[in-house]
Ligand SMILES: Nc1ncnc2c1ncn2[C@@H]1O[C@H](COP(=O)(O)OP(=O)(O)OP(=O)(O)O)[C@@H](O)[C@H]1O
């Protein structure tokens with residue numbers, strides 16, 4: 001192997017230019033032009049009107065809430081699994097919790113339709129108990145549920161990976177220095193697991209902001225999120241310019257969010273070097 | 277007591293994760309079309325499924341795209357990794373950053389931007405565009421799996437091979453490939469699962485007449501619940517579970533032989 | 539007589555039905571520097587962890603003064619541990635690490651600051667408060683770990699091979715430092731090591747362990763000069779171990795010669811005994827009537843002394859001396875009655 005063999009990388013460089021860079025450039029070009037192909041800020045102007053702002057805020061809000069719920073539900077799961085003494089049991093539980101990640105995303109979302117629908121399982125059960133039926137499907141609660149359900153494993157896995165790596169001696173040392181189990185958790189274990197939490201938050205928040213499948217299947221027509229807006233503009237309304245602008249805005253928000261998270265993570269990074 | 281509580285929590289969460297899927301699987305055998313009641317056991321929906329030419333075509337495209345995208349992206353990704361590996365720090369970093377874009381970009385942005393690209397290049401959307409899109413989002417994962425193995429590789433190995441008279445190409449085929457094989461396999465599995473599971477990017481890059489299973493499920497589900505989707509879901513879930521089981525078994529066997537964890 | 543602070547009675551521990559610590563008894567006095575010494579796997583760490591409270595004894599009691607502490611959890615015991623890999627919290631700087639136990643007790647800021655500064659002084663790291671623990675050298679991390687363990691004013695400090703991660707030079711320096719710290723703060727140190735030299739340098743009292751049993755305990759001089767069995771003799775320093783026989787007290791026969799010694803006959807059932815002679819107790823010189831004669835087969839310079847192997851009829855003696863003797867030279871080996879240590883055979 002020598003430097004001449006760098007040419008092996010060139011075909012992919014060409015591929016990246018055409019299929020990764022160019023599309024992003026085109027997305028930018030489309031956002032800043034109008035139907036006639038002239039430069040214009042029209043798309044952004046119309047995006048920043050109350051209706052669309054509301055959609056954007058709603059997307060961010062639901063993604064945020066679902067991230068928080070995933071964290072509250074997922075951290076204990078990761079913690080409990082990491083604390084299981086037998087390696088075999090631990091791996092089995094871990095596998096069970098991340099197995100859903102390999103199941104088709106659509107199917108997982110769809111499965112809730114069966115449960116929540118007007119004549120779905122839950123309402124059937126309610127009926128059998130002669131309780132009033134509930135409108136469970138096609139509202140933002142259902143969207144939230146779908147998000148939590150789909151993305152929970154993405155929170156559990158990175159937190160678990162960090163927790164399992166933390167040297168057990170830190171907790172032992174804290175106990176030795178007089179910390180009770182609760183203090184040990186709050187002051188040692190949890191702070192050391194923050195990088196995993198940050199990865200988990202990123203892995204839940206990002207897809208939750210951009211999803212259009214979940215609101216489209218579980219949210220019904222009224223609960224439009226930014227993902228739906230983009231999909232609608234491109235596939236139905238045929239307004240690619242506006243759709244591109246919306247994509248660009250969403251992408252920018254996500255990149256900024258990730259940057260903030262990374263900054264937060266950097267201070268933790270050097271700490272983690274000691275754990276490695 | 278505390279331990280019991282922890283276990284209860286784990287099982288409740290598992291119930292939350294698996295109950296919907298199990299209910300869906302059970303319903304796929306329900307004779308009654310309205311899911312209100314249990315109308316007895318039936319395989320009717322499976323029969324209809326296999327008769328449905330749309331589903332057959334969707335299955336065909338799903339598998340075909342997955343296989344082609346996996347093969348192409350594994351080969352291209354591996355070769356490119358070697359090329360990238362040989363570049364200096366700065367160029368390498370730049371290449372990897374671009375390579376990373378499809379990984380961190382939301383699927384919908386990747387899908388939309390490629391859709392615009394194909395329009396720009398006046399390509400009619402269909403099988404070819406979908407395949408290109410799949411290859412584009414699979415290669416980065418192959419590279420991310422292979423490159424670390426190249427970095428871990430002992431440089432002395434290459435020097436030893438040169439010393440023993442191997443030509444550059446022979447070094448790659450006889451030494452390097454063997455060393456990075458685990459990374460290639462990981463990349464290949466990554467590519468396959470991503471491709472076979474993809475919905476969003478396929479949705480934006482395919483054209484009329486060509487859909488994969490995910491797209492098909494989506495379009496049916498938008499119209500409401502139907503027992504055929506339940507049957508299809510059951511089959512897809514069983515396939516994935518079986519596949520994972522086989523991979524796991526294979527890994528376990530390897531573990532026993534080599535005595536190390538993979 | 540010093541007051542006993544830690545006592546173990548009939549202490550027994552098994553893991554998966556394998557006995558690791560076998561019914562041992564020991565006492566440790568206040569302000570004493572006590573070392574558990576023994577080969578790898580003999581149960582030293584296990585004993586220390588039982589004292590610290592990280593491990594429950596299978597049976598037997600551990601006393602702190604006159605209270606049994608078996609059931610007191612680690613975080614309530616007035617003992618602190620210095621861990622082998624330091625276990626400094628990576629997300630806290632030096633100051634925060636040392637302040638950690640005081641913060642738990644909600645002490646006020648001023649006194650915490652003062653105490654940390656004082657502790658850093660003790661371990662010779664004044665001014666290092668704001669440093670990141672990952673930026674410290676191994677020896678410095680070790681000192682921070684000691685300072686942190688002292689922050690609670692523990693009655694006893696437990697140290698499990700605290701110097702094993704350091705290089706030789708650093709280790710020597712830290713040995714001196716440790717001893718100084720212990721004398722300065724006047725606390726009980728319980729120390730674990732498999733390095734006999736370290737144990738001899740540091741300890742007031744050494745407890746020699748093998749296979750979970752105490753072989754001998756006493757001052758370094760006692761242990762070195764009067765090993766009670768061949769294990770101790772061989773483990774502490776190097777020894778020439780020779781089969782011999784005794785028909786009466788104060789006279790032993792080995793290698794075909796009779797010698798006067800200072801020990802009584804150890805076992806009335808048999809005449810067989812084992813004779814231990816330290817290499818540095820042997821004088822090497824001209825052959826004489828009363829010497830054991832042999833030929834030099836090797837000579838190696840060990841920094842301070844030469845290690846010479848002398849082949850006598852049936853036995854290869856190891857001799858430490860500062861004089862040079864060339865290979866092949868005929869020599870005689872001489873030693874006095876109190877250089878001969880007699881032990882029970884078998
Ligand atoms: N948690 C445990 N489970 C099972 N066996 C253990 C456990 N801890 C220690 N042992 C076994 O007990 C024996 C004594 O271990 P211990 O760690 O006390 O030895 P040590 O004297 O400290 O050795 P070293 O000098 O190597 O540190 C060893 O055989 C060890 O394998």
Ligand SMILES: [Mg+2]
Nearest residue numbers: 582583584698
């Ligand atoms: Mg030990």
